Amino acid sequence: MRTCHFHKDRPGIGICMRCHVVICAACCTRVNGVNHCHACLKALGDQRDEKRGSRLGTFLVGFLLGLAWLVLFGLCWAMSGKMAP
Numbered sequence: 001m002r003t004c005h006f007h008k009d010r011p012g013i014g015i016c017m018r019c020h021v022v023i024c025a026a027c028c029t030r031v032n033g034v035n036h037c038h039a040c041l042k043a044l045g046d047q048r049d050e051k052r053g054s055r056l057g058t059f060l061v062g063f064l065l066g067l068a069w070l071v072l073f074g075l076c077w078a079m080s081g082k083m084a085p
Helices: 038-080
Strands: 029-031 034-036
Touching (some): 029 038, 034 038
Antiparallel strands (some): 029 034
């Protein structure tokens, strides 16, 4: 019988489907029916945090573009009466 990759004194009950190491019951977490070890779950969490940061960047770019459009529109509207002969 194979032993857990992280706990050499415990028998393995499954394999992490991301890194393919044998894991024990304490290390096994099932997500949507798929076994993951704690190291792979941490990596998945880190990737999710990076994606959240990029959404914030996208929001800020959209907000700044909208603000620039409003400033430009406001300037055109303000100048429309002053430029007439």
